[in-house]
Amino acid sequence: MHSSYLAKPAAPIRRGPFVPAALAFALALAGMGSGAADDAAMIEAGRELALEICAKCHVVAAGQPPPVLRPPAPSFSDIAARPDLDEAWLRAFLSRPHGGERRTSAMAPFLLSASQADQAIAYLMSLKPQ
Numbered sequence: 001m002h003s004s005y006l007a008k009p010a011a012p013i014r015r016g017p018f019v020p021a022a023l024a025f026a027l028a029l030a031g032m033g034s035g036a037a038d039d040a041a042m043i044e045a046g047r048e049l050a051l052e053i054c055a056k057c058h059v060v061a062a063g064q065p066p067p068v069l070r071p072p073a074p075s076f077s078d079i080a081a082r083p084d085l086d087e088a089w090l091r092a093f094l095s096r097p098h099g100g101e102r103r104t105s106a107m108a109p110f111l112l113s114a115s116q117a118d119q120a121i122a123y124l125m126s127l128k129p130q
């Protein structure tokens with residue numbers, strides 16, 4: 001019977017025990033779809049976060065109001081351009097209160113939430129020279 005090929009995929013879904021597996025598979029597929037659009041949203045969220053918090057001390061984007069910290073902290077474009085700077089380093093730096101462990105740091109101690117750190121990292125990494 002030729003139609004059995006078409007009927008097969010629907011069968012497991014109707015049977016209770018297979019529903020969670022089917023659902024998990026669908027969710028996994030949805031998760032894999034996190035592509036350029038999600039990245040762009042993440043970078044934009046990081047840019048907004050940076051303009052709100054980090055711009056008080058750093059130049060984080062062209063055209064922002066001047067930082068209040070004098071002298072300003074290094075600009076985000078300068079930080080991003082450092083060849084040794086990568087996601088792992090940023091994550092380590094931003095997951096500790098700034099200035100806490102680094103006694104010589106002039107950066108005020110404050111802590112970002114994990115999701116805020118993700119956004120800030122996405123934005124900083126997007127500023128890396130291509």
Ligand code: HEC
Pocket residue numbers: 049050053054055056057058069072073074079090093094098099102104105106107108112120
């Ligand atoms: C109160 C001022 C202040 C704020 C707010 C601030 N920074 Fe900084 N930041 C500094 C100063 C000063 C330095 C340079 C001294 C240092 O490296 O610790 C710095 C350095 C850095 C560095 C480079 C560290 C290094 O070792 O080169 C990164 C990355 C950074 N800041 C990220 C951020 C991010 C992301 C935010 C916003 C979520 C932010 N900063 C907010 C003052 C600030």
